[in-house]
Amino acid sequence: MKNRLKAPRPAEVKIADDFWSPYISRVRDIMIPYQWKILNDQVEHAAPSHCIENFRIAAGESEGEYYGAVFQDTDLAKWLEAVAYSLALRPDEELERLADSAIDLIGRAQQEDGYLDTYYTIKEPGMRWTNLREGHELYTAGHLIEAAVAYYQATGKQKFLRIMCRTADLIDEVFGKEEGKIDGFPGHPEIELALIRLYHVTDEPRYLKLAKYFVDARCGSPNCFDREAKSPGFHHIFPEFEHLGYNNAQAHLPVRKQKTADGHAVRAVYLYAAMADLGCECDDPSLLEACRTLYDNITNRQMFLTGSIGAAADGECFTCDYDLPNNYNYSETCASIGLAMFSLRMLQIERDGKYADTVERALYNTVLSGMALSGKEFFYVNPQEAVPEHLRTNRTLRHVLPKRRPWLGVACCPPNIARTLMSLGQYIYGADEETVYIQMFISNEVQFTFGRKRVTIAMETAYPYGDTVVIRVKNPDNARFKLAIRKPGWSKDISITQNGREQKTRLEKGFCFVEEQILDQSVIQIGLDMKPMLVQAHPRVRQNVGKAAIVRGPLVYCLEETDNGDNLGAIVISGNAELNLEYLPDLFDGVMTITANARRIREDVWEDRLYQQCTEDETISCRIRAIPYCLWNNRGTGEMLIWIHRR
């Protein structure tokens, strides 16, 4: 890979972290088995899945109708990808047997020519590739390819990889500019980044070329969506989305001409992730320039404080600059996962810490918010504030759930969280031939090789609750390498010592490059400025004018009704309020809460009416307690608020 930081494989990073390990265990011990039951329709009171049964029917081993979303197969794909990372981290024979059996089933559901998609196999045989805009076949193939790559890397077993290479080969035969091929691209990007991953493990240049083809073909002239819609037999799979423009699928402009993030947020960031990969891989500055522009548009104009994206429910899409509604936003969990994927790639390519800030913003807040601490309940939509009675009675907010659900009818998010958490290791480090970049602060151990000299790095930290990171280096062969330590955008200062001595560092694009040689047995200590603070939003974000949010390090905090009473909107905080850290060991198995003095607008002095002449609001003092946003909605249903009125 050209001039790009290389991440260790997830399994090479042994995470043992107070904050993240419980999440990872939860996925491994609870969610993966739970999801297997879901996929097999063995969980009562959860939305039906039928996913495994679809594969059985497609394999001719069961009778029945197809059931589920057109991309239902991807639930199994993402489950297998999460299982692969899990097996790589910790072998589990029984789980591997289960996965192997699922892979065998996938193989049996594959058609003679390599085609693999149970929806079209069962429900619309003969109609394959006729509805690229809605059919999701390439999206499904992409997730299966990602899973196959991960499973091969985890177990060394080639079967799944071979299955998916056959599918990829078929796609390569079917799609392209050449005579007799379909000149088109998928409505939902995913195949592109998957093919690049497949290329990396197979070294088959056709896969890279095919990925590039799909990206370049996007919004051809004529647009393939126009062509297929006029074909005989064409029908809509999602008639309810017919009103959405081609921009919803990022097919309104050639990708290099797209200057603002537009359309379906998940599709957008999956596409941009592939564009970043290809820009680097194919040495295409125009693609990288587009990526930088789109990234800046997202993070400077269209991103919620929690690292979520997608202001609109209908279309699940970006809208326009500064349209960031707090209570009717969409902010799909998957979109934040995609934003982390895109930002990680940009981080590796551009070596700029700002991308890591966004990775953290997405992972620590929205991605984690997507899952309950039980590991068995999930959000699709992640609001910035919620009033359960409004959600219940005002159907404009009907996409916002007052409580996580045991499963979701369209279940893209839960398994996406699983595979993301199980592959968290890839986010922590980047390395080239001479430098290790510390991108995230998570207790772990990892090895790097410089020349042939092995270096072990052990990171230990209570981050994001603690502000100190200790890195112990084993460098027995005295490898010459450098450390670049991220200075997060929110941290005003950073102190770095080696063996107690303050280190001279050179700050470049958010990374502190330690100038001294890193010796064997060195102890590097990093001190971050994690003073909690109140942040405000740009004055064009009209919903947040006159408000403040509590943040500390990468964590966005929120108020919950259970701690602060109801009508959270009546709480007013001073812009320079003192914020106090208060660790509660018994809440959520230990959480750093933030308390502050605030005031609450009195209701009791109001007559029973809606409007009156302005007076100074009468307020009473109150003590508020904020918890990390990622932990909200774990104590029953109640109000939640991020953006507090400020005075």
Add this chain to the structure above:
Amino acid sequence: MKNRLKAPRPAEVKIADDFWSPYISRVRDIMIPYQWKILNDQVEHAAPSHCIENFRIAAGESEGEYYGAVFQDTDLAKWLEAVAYSLALRPDEELERLADSAIDLIGRAQQEDGYLDTYYTIKEPGMRWTNLREGHELYTAGHLIEAAVAYYQATGKQKFLRIMCRTADLIDEVFGKEEGKIDGFPGHPEIELALIRLYHVTDEPRYLKLAKYFVDARCGSPNCFDREAKSPGFHHIFPEFEHLGYNNAQAHLPVRKQKTADGHAVRAVYLYAAMADLGCECDDPSLLEACRTLYDNITNRQMFLTGSIGAAADGECFTCDYDLPNNYNYSETCASIGLAMFSLRMLQIERDGKYADTVERALYNTVLSGMALSGKEFFYVNPQEAVPEHLRTNRTLRHVLPKRRPWLGVACCPPNIARTLMSLGQYIYGADEETVYIQMFISNEVQFTFGRKRVTIAMETAYPYGDTVVIRVKNPDNARFKLAIRKPGWSKDISITQNGREQKTRLEKGFCFVEEQILDQSVIQIGLDMKPMLVQAHPRVRQNVGKAAIVRGPLVYCLEETDNGDNLGAIVISGNAELNLEYLPDLFDGVMTITANARRIREDVWEDRLYQQCTEDETISCRIRAIPYCLWNNRGTGEMLIWIHRR
């Protein structure tokens, strides 16, 4: 009518008012002819109506399919009702001929047995009365009855009235608790209040009884909606609304048990209006008690500052207490018309000025906002704030139009505005045997009779821009009567003089009863406190915490982009800002604007990013200009804001 203030008929009140007369002329001279063209599909670029054509087809005089909403007939009904009031105010032979021809057509479209509804006649013959929940036949009949009553009162012609009596008689034969009748009620109330009006002109007690039956039958056990849905051949007319509960049609509880305004807002207030009529007419305190409770719930918990109701778009409905979103509210024009109708009835029954405050709030703000000054463009939804780019890109707001439209696919509102403005006279006065209640301040002349003595009252005022009302009384026969003058809720003081002498008055439920005898040639002068003020909303209205709105008298003011630049959300006003009146004679043919010093949060000091640590907002001073909300959106498309940030 029992113990209820009697309103003069609209035509008895000769309005010649600087504020209202242009609106009335606009309806008469522009809108009524325009709507006639619309009904005949003669306006290009407007949503098709097909209304007259439906009647032609039903009459067997034309061929073709039914087109339009299931209640398309009501567009003609409301047009005829407006025409009736117009003819009563000022004869117009040509218009009357046109109306007569339409009435003749209606007569020819009526079935042998009196049935009249072109949708069922053309599109679903044989299915009449099988879908009371959605079919709108009784709603349509109600509007036709209202029109027939008005036309009879205006012209003395009985033809239309006879047509509609035949329909009412048929309904009376078909519906009821008796064996062989359908025991049911309509999904959309309207027939109830129409039948009461019909009873008042015909003195036929069956009509009153039938109205009472429909109100009492609501939410019977079993619910007629359940029964009909199980009938063979039943199908939904609005499958898209299947998810709405019976509460959407106020059929979730017997009417006397309904304590909070619930469901479709227009249906609700039309029902409550009939309940008020019946409560008085049938001397039923339980109905009046329900009305008072529902009215208080609306005005103290669920009403926008502009007198609009219906917080939710889906279901066009009430939601819950204090859910009053500014930008995704529904606030249908028709619902405010209905609120004025309900409030007028309560005013007449309860003789409490608070109901007149609500009448004015609705009429001066939302009802007028529903129509452009051109008389040819209309809003259905009336937002409290609007950012055109958000409306364009975020489909959560798609029900909110950035600009009024030449016509609307569902066109209930425009003709409803027309009939309301043309019958404005009924709102101004109430009278019993000894007292004239001055309910609204509009320049006009009217006559009352006490015993056999005639009293002429001429009111002259520049209200709502001026704060003085002059009433000249001609009482040549020295009739003994009293004047009760409304002291609006927003007016801190009121001064009342007779021939220059301050009058002793007794204030009772919002009315000042002048104690002195009102003599011939008396000049009563009323002085109101119309200092503009900033109002705030109850602290449970979370969208308005920390905000203020400018009001003056009955008028709510708003900021428009054209006067104040864009990003109106960044404007901050002091809670005790001095508000200055500035009359602009050339704007909208003369309008009282309100200006004030305010501050605007600076954007130029922000880096190009979304979030930063809180600092005191840097602001620059600015001068803001507010215009009456009813006039917004008459100068092109732009931002609009009622609730301004306050500091």
